[in-house]
Amino acid sequence: xxxxxxxxxxxxxxxxxxxxxxxxxxxxxxxxxxxxxxxxxxxxxxxxxxxxxxxxxxxxxxxxxxxxxxxxxxxxxxxxxxxxxxxxxxxxxxxxxxxxxxxxxxxxxxxxxxxxxxxxxxxxxxxxxxxxxxxxxxxxxxxxxxxxxxxxxxxxxxxxxxxxxxxxxxxxxxxxxxxxxxxxxxxxxxxxxxxxxxxxxxxxxxxxxxxxxxxxxxxxxxxxxxxxxxxxxxxxxxxxxxxxxxxxxxxxxxxxxxxxxxxxxxxxxxxxxxxxxxxxxxxxxxxxxxxxxxxxxxxxxxxxxxxxxxxxxxxxxxxxxxxxxxxxxxxxxxxxxxxxxxxxxxxxxxxxxxxxxxxxxxxxxxxxxxxxxxxxxxxxxxxxxxxxxxxxxxxxxxxxxxxxxxxxxxx
Amino acid sequence: xxxxxxxxxxxxxxxxxxxxxxxxxxxxxxxxxxxxxxxxxxxxxxxxxxxxxxxxxxxxxxxxxxxxxxxxxxxxxxxxxxxxxxxxxxxxxxxxxxxxxxxxxxxxxxxxxxxxxxxxxxxxxxxxxxxxxxxxxxxxxxxxxxxxxxxxxxxxxxxxxxxxxxxxxxxxxxxxxxxxxxxxxxxxxxxxxxxxxxxxxxxxxxxxxxxxxxxxxxxxxxxxxxxxxxxxxxxxxxxxxxxxxxxxxxxxxxxxxxxxxxxxxxxxxxxxxxxxxxxxxxxxxxxxxxxxxxxxxxxxxxxxxxxxxxxxxxxxxxxxxxxxxxxxxxxxxxxxxxxxxxxxxxxxxxxxxxxxxxxxxxxxxxxxxxxxxxxxxxxxxxxxxxxxxxxxxxxxxxxxxxxxxxxxxxx
Numbered sequence: 001x002x003x004x005x006x007x008x009x010x011x012x013x014x015x016x017x018x019x020x021x022x023x024x025x026x027x028x029x030x031x032x033x034x035x036x037x038x039x040x041x042x043x044x045x046x047x048x049x050x051x052x053x054x055x056x057x058x059x060x061x062x063x064x065x066x067x068x069x070x071x072x073x074x075x076x077x078x079x080x081x082x083x084x085x086x087x088x089x090x091x092x093x094x095x096x097x098x099x100x101x102x103x104x105x106x107x108x109x110x111x112x113x114x115x116x117x118x119x120x121x122x123x124x125x126x127x128x129x130x131x132x133x134x135x136x137x138x139x140x141x142x143x144x145x146x147x148x149x150x151x152x153x154x155x156x157x158x159x160x161x162x163x164x165x166x167x168x169x170x171x172x173x174x175x176x177x178x179x180x181x182x183x184x185x186x187x188x189x190x191x192x193x194x195x196x197x198x199x200x201x202x203x204x205x206x207x208x209x210x211x212x213x214x215x216x217x218x219x220x221x222x223x224x225x226x227x228x229x230x231x232x233x234x235x236x237x238x239x240x241x242x243x244x245x246x247x248x249x250x251x252x253x254x255x256x257x258x259x260x261x262x263x264x265x266x267x268x269x270x271x272x273x274x275x276x277x278x279x280x281x282x283x284x285x286x287x288x289x290x291x292x293x294x295x296x297x298x299x300x301x302x303x304x305x306x307x308x309x310x311x312x313x314x315x316x317x318x319x320x321x322x323x324x325x326x327x328x329x330x331x332x333x334x335x336x337x338x339x340x341x342x343x344x345x346x347x348x349x350x351x352x353x354x355x356x357x358x359x360x361x362x363x364x365x366x367x368x369x370x371x372x373x374x375x376x377x378x379x380x381x382x383x384x385x386x387x388x389x390x391x392x393x394x395x396x397x398x399x400x401x402x403x404x405x406x407x408x409x410x411x
Numbered sequence: 412x413x414x415x416x417x418x419x420x421x422x423x424x425x426x427x428x429x430x431x432x433x434x435x436x437x438x439x440x441x442x443x444x445x446x447x448x449x450x451x452x453x454x455x456x457x458x459x460x461x462x463x464x465x466x467x468x469x470x471x472x473x474x475x476x477x478x479x480x481x482x483x484x485x486x487x488x489x490x491x492x493x494x495x496x497x498x499x500x501x502x503x504x505x506x507x508x509x510x511x512x513x514x515x516x517x518x519x520x521x522x523x524x525x526x527x528x529x530x531x532x533x534x535x536x537x538x539x540x541x542x543x544x545x546x547x548x549x550x551x552x553x554x555x556x557x558x559x560x561x562x563x564x565x566x567x568x569x570x571x572x573x574x575x576x577x578x579x580x581x582x583x584x585x586x587x588x589x590x591x592x593x594x595x596x597x598x599x600x601x602x603x604x605x606x607x608x609x610x611x612x613x614x615x616x617x618x619x620x621x622x623x624x625x626x627x628x629x630x631x632x633x634x635x636x637x638x639x640x641x642x643x644x645x646x647x648x649x650x651x652x653x654x655x656x657x658x659x660x661x662x663x664x665x666x667x668x669x670x671x672x673x674x675x676x677x678x679x680x681x682x683x684x685x686x687x688x689x690x691x692x693x694x695x696x697x698x699x700x701x702x703x704x705x706x707x708x709x710x711x712x713x714x715x716x717x718x719x720x721x722x723x724x725x726x727x728x729x730x731x732x733x734x735x736x737x738x739x740x741x742x743x744x745x746x747x748x749x750x751x752x753x754x755x756x757x758x759x760x761x762x763x764x765x766x767x768x769x770x771x772x773x774x775x776x777x778x779x780x781x782x783x784x785x786x787x788x789x790x791x792x793x794x795x796x797x798x799x800x801x802x803x804x805x806x807x808x809x810x811x812x813x814x815x816x817x818x819x820x821x822x
Contacts, residue, residue: 019554019698020480030553124551128701132543132551140535140543142441143430143719270705273684287430287716288541288706295702305698308554 001034002315005062007084008075009042009055012098014306016072017051024305031315038068041312044270046283046313061294063087070188070314071306073097082106089113089121094318096310098303100239104199107205108212108328115325120317122310127153129296130278130302132309135282138324143195144285145334146208148248150411153260155223155277155297156191157223157243162264162275164231165240180344183223183277193222194243194260201245204281205258208248213258219337221261227314230347230404238267241406242274255335262399264345264382264408271411282411326383338388343408347380348402412445413726416473418495419486422467423509423536425469427483428462428714431722438719449479463700469795474498481725483718484508493517498526500532505729507721508535509714515610519623519739526736531728533721533735538564538611541713542706543720548618551737555696557619559659563797563822564611564671564709566688567595567602568634568654572673573686575642576651582637594688604633605654605671612656615692616669620660621656623740630748632672641758641815643782643792650680652817653685654778660753668748675756675793675819682822693822754819758791761811766790767808793819 004020006013020027020037028035031301039062040054043361062068071088073095075081081102090113090165097103105122114121120167128151139144151376152158156178163174173190178184190196198220205213223243234241244263251258265272270292274280279297284290296302348355359381367382380399383391385408395402416429417424427656428511431438431448439446450473451465470491473479483501484506486492492513496506501524508514514521514534525532539562548557563569567589573583586603589595601607609631616624634654645652655674660667676683681703685691690708695701707713759766770777770792780791794802796819806813 015698023556023697026556030549131702132547135549135551136543139724140546140717140720142723143434143438143716145434145437170768193437270684274679285716286434287426287712287719289710289713291542291704291706293702293704296700299700301698302700305696306551308698309551313550362814378481 001036002069002318003036003038003067004066004070004311005041005065005068006037006072006074007041007062008073009040009044009046010074010076012131012302012303012307013040013072013074013376015300016074016307019301019304019308025314025326028301030363031312033315035315036039038065054094059084059105063091068093069318070094070096072311073099073102074307075099076101076103078105085110086113089117092117092119094120094314096314096318097123097228097305100126100196100199104202104215107203107206110325111325118345120314123203124310126410127203128281128293129297129299130306131279131281131293131297132306133281133293134207136293141283141285141288141291144287146283147284148246148284149204149208149281150246150271150409151201151281152242152246152271153197153245153281153297154191154243154273155279156188157197158274158279159183161223161226161241161243164228165235168228168276170228171224173229192224194220195231197243197245197260201247201258201260204245204324205247205256208247208283209254209256210325211327211332211333213247214278214329216256217329217334218260223262225367225404226262226406227404228373229404230345233347233369234264234345236369237367237369237382239264240267240272242271244271244409246409247379250335255333257340259332259337262406265411269411297347335357338392341385341387343385343410344383344391345380345404345406345408346383346400346402347378347404348400349377352379353379355398355400361392362397385410412447413480413729414447414449414476414478414762415481415483415487415722416450416452416476416479417448417483419453419472419484420451420455420457421485421487421555422711423714423718424451424483424485426711427485427718430712430715430719438519438723442723444726446726447635449476458632461821467674468814470495479504480729481505481507481722482514483722484510484513485718486510487512489513489516496521500528500530503528503530505531505725507718507725508534511537511607511614515613515626515710518617519613521761522736529730531725533724534614535721536714536717537704538614539692539704540705540708540710541717542690542692542708542739543694544704545614545618547704548615552696552699552702557694557696559655559657560615560619560692561655561682561820562612562615562692563653563682563685563690563707564608564656564692565602565654566690567599568608569685570594570688572634572637572652572654575637575639576646577686579639581639582635590661598749603635605631608654608656608671608675611656612669615656616658616667617737618656620667621736622738622744623741624658624667627671628740628745629671634673636815637673637817638815640782641756641817645675645756647780647782648778648793651678651683653682655820657820661746666744668751669745670751671750673817675754675817676822680822708818742767749803752796752798754796754821755794755802756791756815756817756819757794757813757815758789758815759811760788760803763790766809766811773805773808796821
């Protein structure tokens with residue numbers, strides 16, 4: 001009998017308990033062991049649940065219970081989750097977490113502790129909710145040299161952008177609806193400003209390329225400045241705006257680009273048809289080409305299902321350390337995003353004839369766009385791809401006021 | 412040092428050798444072992460390859476080499492692949508195969524032998540080429556009760572249908588182009604008639620639901636009767652035709668539906684935007700909802716990459732049997748596809764007024780379709796979903812000549 005503890009009985013944690021007991025028979029069969037949840041740690045009271053007798057407010061009840069071999073951490077945030085997880089690993093317990101902030105900031109250290117103690121530290125649910133991504137990258141694509149990962153990693157922002165693109169709802173109104181539907185928090189900044197997607201691209205980059213990228217190293221830009229005017233201009237050339245997390249290995253493999261920003265992509269790209277709260281991750285490998293994983297990136301049961309799958313994996317490999325590993329990061333590892341090659345969509349106000357002449361003088365191969373009911377002083381265009389630094393320099397020669405500037409990715 | 416043998420140096424086998432030596436360093440690192448290819452079995456001569464000294468025409472050189480722990484089977488077909496694989500497993504060697512025909516017909520037996528001998532029998536490359544599907548289903552989605560799998564499982568037919576839908580190329584012309592591009596064989600029947608997709612849905616069904624489905628139990632219909640007229644009618648209601656392999660657990664779990672046929676799906680369905688030679692598999696689980704895996708379903712390097720990933724997995728678990736298992740099938744397991752609930756698209760010739768009256772008399776809620784330049788004696792319509800048997804009965808009362816009948820799936 002393998003005993004499990006669950007730390008944090010919020011949305012995901014309660015889902016873990018629910019999924020475990022609902023599918024317990026087949027879970028035990030797949031794990032090859034009898035299993036039960038022994039403790040649930042939460043400071044709140046849950047007298048109504050059928051598992052009320054399993055609740056504790058004291059972490060030591062879990063840490064000191066030697067029959068507990070697998071601990072699930074679904075508390076969120078870095079503290080005290082980090083201290084609890086570290087203590088569990090050091091005590092020889094495997095840990096499964098859905099906490100992307102914890103993994104993105106402390107992953108390398110926790111993996112090393114797990115390795116030293118010959119236990120597992122698994123976190124499939126930290127990226128893409130229930131979509132299998134991390135294990136396929138580390139196992140199924142193991143024969144590939146992965147060169148790039150691009151993903152729609154945040155369901156809230158994708159819902160908002162979908163509303164803007166398909167129904168011409170403004171950013172503000174779409175955000176309000178997302179809050180009403182429970183897709184966005186009352187303080188939506190972690191989603192809307194790109195921080196959530198940033199943590200996930202850190203984890204994906206570390207797994208794919210073997211070295212930690214810290215959130216503060218990732219250039220991160222949110223979607224709050226996107227307007228319906230931009231959506232309309234881009235629709236005219238069959239392109240859409242998506243919040244894309246990107247990590248790409250540079251020539252030689254010593255550096256990576258790692259960014260999160262709203263990007264213009266062709267509607268032919270497989271990521272363009274990922275709508276509403278869905279997530280998708282595109283992995284590019286030298287042998288496999290492009291592979292896309294698609295599904296619900298958040299939500300109680302999808303995320304819980306990924307956590308429980310990791311629990312099963314821990315139970316199957318109680319003494320076998322999984323060879324999932326990455327090195328600490330360093331200050332030089334992430335290259336300046338301004339040296340990455342991107343096209344640029346620009347919307348400006350001013351004397352459009354003068355701007356057009358400036359733009360054509362500064363760039364070659366620019367495409368000017370049109371939309372219905374555009375003001376007479378508005379102009380929009382897309383430049384060919386070039387290092388962003390070169391774009392910035394060329395734009396010095398262009399008069400007028402920039403309203404929008406969105407990078408164009410050729411995925 | 413773990414020694415590997417490769418049986419069959421065709422497209423996939425030569426790709427396996429290429430990928431292995433190209434990425435050998437990182438493959439060994441991931442496997443945690445030094446590894447090398449000791450033998451390559453093929454009756455043909457390959458004097459030009461750098462590995463000419465590894466070739467043998469004698470299977471016993473592999474079978475009797477005790478240093479060979481992992482054997483890759485990329486010969487294709489059931490014989491002699493089955494006999495060789497069986498002998499290797501019985502001799503305590505793990506086997507990795509890309510051979511869908513072998514797994515679909517003999518999988519249950521070979522898995523049991525592997526289990527008895529405490530070795531691995533892995534076949535990720537047999538479905539979806541390089542796309543990770545089988546391992547995610549067995550591991551990452553292990554906490555789910557999978558209820559249904561629908562997939563575009565054959566790249567050749569998907570290329571042909573894409574040409575018909577996007578470029579109004581006829582079936583015959585699209586097939587010719589596919590043959591010129593090397594996507595279709597000179598004898599295209601295994602692809603075009605659905606047999607290849609049938610083998611893959613057998614494997615997916617067995618993995619998802621734990622019981623073998625044999626190819627002869629699967630109702631299989633190809634795409635050769637699809638016309639541009641059908642494509643045009645369905646485009647008018649934003650639907651497309653895709654060759655869909657489907658397996659679905661029936662209430663109680665004792666039976667499944669397992670079918671392969673061209674199906675009408677909404678263009679909003681994630682499978683509808685899977686074009687050209689790409690494959691995609693949609694897995695429906697009780698906790699996760701819908702998850703889609705997308706990528707190149709065939710080709711030398713993608714398929715080889717999946718094979719090599721399985722080899723790495725074997726090397727990591729030389730003595731640990733993976734808990735991948737299914738039971739033998741039986742005659743009653745697959746339910747009559749005529750009892751499955753589907754809508755039906757029908758195109759007919761005759762007196763259209765009389766047919767319309769008959770159809771409206773027999774069915775309620777039918778939608779009549781139109782297309783440009785339709786002959787005066789042609790009529791097309793879509794019925795609501797009902798058991799196919801009921802559709803057949805109702806159609807008895809409808810006069811006129813049926814030209815096309817394509818099932819409509821609400822995925």
